[in-house]
Amino acid sequence: MGVPISQMWTVASYVIGQKLRRRRRYPLVLMLEPLFRCNLACAGCGKIQYPAHILKRDLPLEDALRAVDECGAPMVSIPGGEPLLYPHIRELVDELVKRRKYIYLCTNAILLKEKLEEGWFKPSKYLSFSVHMDGRRDEHDFAVCREGTYDKAIEGIRKAVDMGFRVTTNTTLFEGTDPNAVRGFFDEMMDVGVEGMMVSPGYAYDKAPDQSNFLHRKTTNNLFEMILSNRKKRWKFNQSPLFLEFLMGSREYECTPWGNPTYNIFGWQRPCYLLQEGYVDTFKELLDTVDWDGYGRASGNPQCQDCMVHCGYEPTAVDHTFSSFGGILGNIKAMLFNRYANPAAGRRLKEEEGKPHGPMAHLVQLGYGSELKDKAGAA
Numbered sequence: 001m002g003v004p005i006s007q008m009w010t011v012a013s014y015v016i017g018q019k020l021r022r023r024r025r026y027p028l029v030l031m032l033e034p035l036f037r038c039n040l041a042c043a044g045c046g047k048i049q050y051p052a053h054i055l056k057r058d059l060p061l062e063d064a065l066r067a068v069d070e071c072g073a074p075m076v077s078i079p080g081g082e083p084l085l086y087p088h089i090r091e092l093v094d095e096l097v098k099r100r101k102y103i104y105l106c107t108n109a110i111l112l113k114e115k116l117e118e119g120w121f122k123p124s125k126y127l128s129f130s131v132h133m134d135g136r137r138d139e140h141d142f143a144v145c146r147e148g149t150y151d152k153a154i155e156g157i158r159k160a161v162d163m164g165f166r167v168t169t170n171t172t173l174f175e176g177t178d179p180n181a182v183r184g185f186f187d188e189m190m191d192v193g194v195e196g197m198m199v200s201p202g203y204a205y206d207k208a209p210d211q212s213n214f215l216h217r218k219t220t221n222n223l224f225e226m227i228l229s230n231r232k233k234r235w236k237f238n239q240s241p242l243f244l245e246f247l248m249g250s251r252e253y254e255c256t257p258w259g260n261p262t263y264n265i266f267g268w269q270r271p272c273y274l275l276q277e278g279y280v281d282t283f284k285e286l287l288d289t290v291d292w293d294g295y296g297r298a299s300g301n302p303q304c305q306d307c308m309v310h311c312g313y314e315p316t317a318v319d320h321t322f323s324s325f326g327g328i329l330g331n332i333k334a335m336l337f338n339r340y341a342n343p344a345a346g347r348r349l350k351e352e353e354g355k356p357h358g359p360m361a362h363l364v365q366l367g368y369g370s371e372l373k374d375k376a377g378a379a
Contacts, residue, residue: 002168002196002236006125007075007102014074015322025258025287027073028315029104031273033264034059034092035081040108042134042144047081055081059265061088065095067263070283077130077260079106090120097126104130106170110149112156116163128166128195128238131157135171136185143174154192161193168238170198175219178357179226179349186235196238199224200310201247203274216306221249226349229342239310241334242327243317247308248340251317255296255304259315261286271295273311275303 011028018026037055038048048055068076076096083089084107096103109131121127134143137150160167169189173182182199189197201220224247237244245251262269267279268286272295280286296304296312320327 002238010074027071027261028318029075029077029260030068030071030073031077031079031260031262032064033079034064034086037085038080038082039110040144040146057265058087061091064092071261075102077104077106083107084111084115093121093127097124103127106130108132109153109156113159116159123164128168129160130168130170133169133171136181139181157192167194168196168198169194172200172202174202176357177223179223179352182227190234196236198238201308203307203309220308224248225345229340229345231339240314240317242320242330243314246313246317253313253316254298255312256315257292257295257312260311274309
């Protein structure tokens with residue numbers, strides 16, 4: 001497993017405590033966005049399309065800490081934008097460690113080696129650098145629209161690992177992904193020494209420049225079944241094994257949109273990290289005023305029909321783990337028998353060899369390649 005025992009115990013204790021209090025809706029991970037600006041302009045990102053005056057804004061540190069205390073989730077993910085551009089990131093991390101929150105600082109790692117050499121952070125079991133990697137060198141550099149970013153990220157990862165930091169990777173997969181290349185990428189990340197890997201299908205952000213390469217449900221199941229079946233023993237995933245089974249199509253879950261609430265410069269985002277339908281001032285107001293039955297696949301909401309992203313469905317898998325004997329047994333079974341032998345998936349994987357692949361490669365034909373590289377360079 002790519003999740004430390006202390007973290008699993010903290011999460012398990014928290015979830016069981018919520019259930020003993022008979023709380024149906026509770027947060028698992030706070031998505032704390034301190035800024036939207038970034039030093040990249042990835043084609044699948046919907047967070048950097050704001051006007052310049054918004055991209056210049058930073059979340060006040062006191063507001064960020066108040067949101068952490070108000071939410072009470074045991075884990076805090078710090079996405080963006082690029083969090084290493086946030087002027088208060090050192091103070092924010094220090095305060096979260098004092099609060100014994102498990103932190104996933106989500107970074108593209110372009111600045112990571114530099115900041116570590118400058119002594120910005122200290123190793124802690126509570127702090128993990130979650131480095132966004134979109135595959136091997138060519139796939140990653142094309143996806144983020146800038147050459148050389150893979151090598152920069154690997155330098156940062158190696159530096160962090162050598163200094164004793166926890167490091168995970170976070171990979172978003174799109175239409176056209178080569179499953180064999182992803183499996184090769186898993187090998188590379190294990191060779192670098194990361195603690196564990198996280199994977200998720202991309203969500204079709206309305207504001208993202210590329211709209212045609214987001215995965216649909218059946219495509220997602222087929223892709224992840226090829227990738228995650230017949231696993232190598234050395235692969236470690238920093239995720240719920242039941243969520244990975246959901247991606248493979250062997251489990252059916254509904255979205256838990258309140259499981260990973262989002263707080264940013266505008267306030268508490270309604271209803272979830274992926275949809276932007278207004279904001280409220282307090283976490284309680286978020287829980288009490290959103291019509292939660294209007295979201296998730298069963299609701300019929302067209303924005304939710306193809307979504308299988310971890311921030312909505314991993315909380316469901318974690319809740320299931322501690323909701324019944326079947327959930328506990330399923331989790332134990334997934335941890336013990338984690339190879340997922342599947343001859344049919346292996347044959348399909350073999351058939352994919354030699355076929356033309358390339359996530360978002362058609363963007364070159366659409367003219368996005370040079371445009372997005374210029375925008376990233378200007379950032």
